[in-house]
Amino acid sequence: MSQDDSVPTREVSQRAFAAEFNDASYTFKESDDDRAPVYALLPTGEKANRVFFVGTLTETDDVGEDNEYWQGRIVDPTGTFFVYAGQYQPEAASALRELEPPAYVSVVGKPRTYETDDGSITVSVRPESITTVDAATRDRWVAETAERTLDRIEAFDDEANEYARMAREQYGDDPSAYAETVASALESLDGEDSVPTDDTADAPADGNPQA
Amino acid sequence: MTELQTHAAEIAAQFSDHIDVETDEIEQRLDQVVSEYKIPIDEARRTVTNSLLDEADIDRDELGRGGAETVLVDEIDQDEQWVDVTVKVVDLWEPRSDSISQVGLVGDESGRIKFVAFETSELDELEEGASYKLGNVVTDEYQGDYSIKLNRTTTITELDEDVEVGDSTTTVDGALVDVQSGSGLIKRCPEEGCTRVLQNGRCSEHGEVDGEFDLRIKAVLDDGHEVQDVIFNREATEELTGIGLEDAKQQAQDALDTSVVADGIRTDILGRYYRVTGPTLGRYVLANEFEQLDSPTDTDAVLTKARSLQ
Numbered sequence: 001m002s003q004d005d006s007v008p009t010r011e012v013s014q015r016a017f018a019a020e021f022n023d024a025s026y027t028f029k030e031s032d033d034d035r036a037p038v039y040a041l042l043p044t045g046e047k048a049n050r051v052f053f054v055g056t057l058t059e060t061d062d063v064g065e066d067n068e069y070w071q072g073r074i075v076d077p078t079g080t081f082f083v084y085a086g087q088y089q090p091e092a093a094s095a096l097r098e099l100e101p102p103a104y105v106s107v108v109g110k111p112r113t114y115e116t117d118d119g120s121i122t123v124s125v126r127p128e129s130i131t132t133v134d135a136a137t138r139d140r141w142v143a144e145t146a147e148r149t150l151d152r153i154e155a156f157d158d159e160a161n162e163y164a165r166m167a168r169e170q171y172g173d174d175p176s177a178y179a180e181t182v183a184s185a186l187e188s189l190d191g192e193d194s195v196p197t198d199d200t201a202d203a204p205a206d207g208n209p210q211a
Numbered sequence: 212m213t214e215l216q217t218h219a220a221e222i223a224a225q226f227s228d229h230i231d232v233e234t235d236e237i238e239q240r241l242d243q244v245v246s247e248y249k250i251p252i253d254e255a256r257r258t259v260t261n262s263l264l265d266e267a268d269i270d271r272d273e274l275g276r277g278g279a280e281t282v283l284v285d286e287i288d289q290d291e292q293w294v295d296v297t298v299k300v301v302d303l304w305e306p307r308s309d310s311i312s313q314v315g316l317v318g319d320e321s322g323r324i325k326f327v328a329f330e331t332s333e334l335d336e337l338e339e340g341a342s343y344k345l346g347n348v349v350t351d352e353y354q355g356d357y358s359i360k361l362n363r364t365t366t367i368t369e370l371d372e373d374v375e376v377g378d379s380t381t382t383v384d385g386a387l388v389d390v391q392s393g394s395g396l397i398k399r400c401p402e403e404g405c406t407r408v409l410q411n412g413r414c415s416e417h418g419e420v421d422g423e424f425d426l427r428i429k430a431v432l433d434d435g436h437e438v439q440d441v442i443f444n445r446e447a448t449e450e451l452t453g454i455g456l457e458d459a460k461q462q463a464q465d466a467l468d469t470s471v472v473a474d475g476i477r478t479d480i481l482g483r484y485y486r487v488t489g490p491t492l493g494r495y496v497l498a499n500e501f502e503q504l505d506s507p508t509d510t511d512a513v514l515t516k517a518r519s520l521q
Contacts, residue, residue: 133482144435
């Protein structure tokens with residue numbers, strides 16, 4: 001897939017389970033340019049400027065004060081993704097306004113981090129699109145994300161893997177916990193057909209990661 | 212074969228139905244004008260060809276298939292056309308008949324095609340893996356499949372450069388992560404041979420025109436490693452979304468806005484997995500065939516691997 005150098009290459013959508021994504025609190029740029037893309041660093045050693053995930057929308061909430069600002073909780077077999085959409089994401093915001101949880105949804109979006117008052121970093125997603133999908137699409141995403149995550153874990157010790165080196169510095173040098181996450185996600189695919197309930201993750205307290 | 216010999220053979224092939232002239236003699240004549248008079252080769256060909264026409268008293272128009280058209284192998288879609296191709300020998304097979312000297316597959320960037328050479332043509336043998344310019348070959352059709360036949364007039368020029376052999380089609384799998392602008396109900400320039408998509412009623416070549424409606428989708432498939440742009444034409448869009456051109460026009464008319472069509476398409480296809488097969492055109496794969504992918508197949512192997520990595 002070679003692309004003309006004059007056309008900016010579209011950033012690939014990384015696949016990560018919520019348990020790993022929510023740990024990706026370190027962000028960086030690869031150039032000093034103000035408009036250079038911001039990447040979240042996945043703990044298994046990959047940069048993510050965009051993510052694609054499929055899960056169960058369990059709750060939507062307009063947490064805005066003056067303007068609409070929608071929060072959605074989207075659950076996968078390992079945890080909860082938090083998505084936030086406001087006036088600058090009109091399509092995603094209207095999807096969250098109109099959707100009736102629970103529902104399977106696909107999300108394409110950008111990782112965003114913000115620091116809470118107590119100094120901890122919260123990771124969320126600014127959606128580009130949210131669409132309702134079926135259970136088969138969800139299952140396919142779980143299987144695909146399992147494979148992609150294992151690919152990253154396998155490449156973690158490659159000398160040439162600069163993002164693994166960064167991950168080691170930022171998060172420590174053992175990604176095996178995420179292999180456990182993968183195993184439990186795959187096990188959940190077997191014979192399970194009900195919509196999972198929300199887990200116990202807490203939404204960011206002030207509900208506005210972009211403030 | 213030297214360059215001159217190639218040109219000489221091509222000229223000889225052109226005249227082969229009319230006069231009895233040896234390639235050697237033509238080569239000598241070419242050599243004379245090129246070496247002694249320092250005339251460029253194209254001009255030399257012209258000169259020699261014209262003098263032969265004069266000598267034989269025939270019209271240029273009568274010359275058979277001279278200057279056969281140079282084509283890519285996947286452009287061959289007619290029986291009995293005289294063409295030139297630039298190809299690599301991909302595979303040589305065992306001839307099943309004594310009259311056949313060589314049979315196999317040749318290919319270029321556009322794809323592959325079967326070729327046959329006959330004993331009676333007394334041609335140099337092609338080598339597997341080598342690249343050639345084959346001048347004056349004839350196309351053949353059998354039950355919808357095309358092949359090329361080498362013949363007595365065929366010129367074989369081995370090339371130094373390696374011809375890249377492409378697959379006629381590509382297949383990509385991925386999540387459909389974006390439906391780009393220029394999708395849905397669009398208008399194209401009605402000028403002859405121009406199908407440019409209008410921007411605000413204007414064609415970048417022909418200015419303000421009365422456009423013709425069409426339907427298409429420009430989308431991005433993303434498998435987590437790579438992204439690939441794909442295009443669904445009107446037919447494929449209709450099959451994918453169930454929306455025909457007339458429905459789309461009606462929707463736009465009711466809403467007084469063409470963008471409702473693209474919005475509806477987004478809701479229908481974004482975030483699903485697809486497999487798309489078709490030829491590559493620039494950065495796009497044209498969706499000739501596609502299917503939505505649903506449940507994963509066996510995940511046991513992945514699970515075993517996950518456990519081993521803990």
